[in-house]
Amino acid sequence: MSETIFSKIINRELSADIVYEDDDILAFRDISPQAPVHVLVIPKVKIATVNDIQPVHAELIGNMVLVAQKIARQEGIDEDGYRLVINCNQHGGQEVYHIHLHLMGGHQLGGLS
Numbered sequence: 001m002s003e004t005i006f007s008k009i010i011n012r013e014l015s016a017d018i019v020y021e022d023d024d025i026l027a028f029r030d031i032s033p034q035a036p037v038h039v040l041v042i043p044k045v046k047i048a049t050v051n052d053i054q055p056v057h058a059e060l061i062g063n064m065v066l067v068a069q070k071i072a073r074q075e076g077i078d079e080d081g082y083r084l085v086i087n088c089n090q091h092g093g094q095e096v097y098h099i100h101l102h103l104m105g106g107h108q109l110g111g112l113s
């Protein structure tokens with residue numbers, strides 16, 4: 001499977017503002033934030049799109065949500081609220097083909113379009 005920019009961040013070939021790391025998951029600030037807090041939570045294993053998630057990944061995907069919850073608390077946006085988004089393929093607006101959970105918050109977010 002071809003390498004993405006996120007593989008380079010995982011391998012420390014490209015720098016990023018990392019806010020969380022464990023054996024399976026990395027989280028870092030989006031380079032082009034769409035909200036005051038905009039963090040990307042990614043699995044270290046390459047899964048290209050939501051369509052490629054398998055039952056064996058269920059715990060990993062659940063843990064990504066728990067990591068996002070923890071970061072939201074750390075960033076102080078948990079009580080006001082935030083949004084979690086995973087874009088899939090062209091119509092979903094996916095640009096990087098290594099799945100990532102967008103955690104966005106810190107101000108009132110607009111409606112989904």
Ligand code: 5GP
Nearest residue numbers: 005016028029030031032087093094095096
């Ligand atoms: P997608 O559109 O695939 O759901 O989101 C990809 C996200 O990755 C975008 O929000 C974009 O700003 C972010 N991004 C792209 N390249 C880089 C990078 O090199 N570093 C970081 N931190 N974020 C990136």
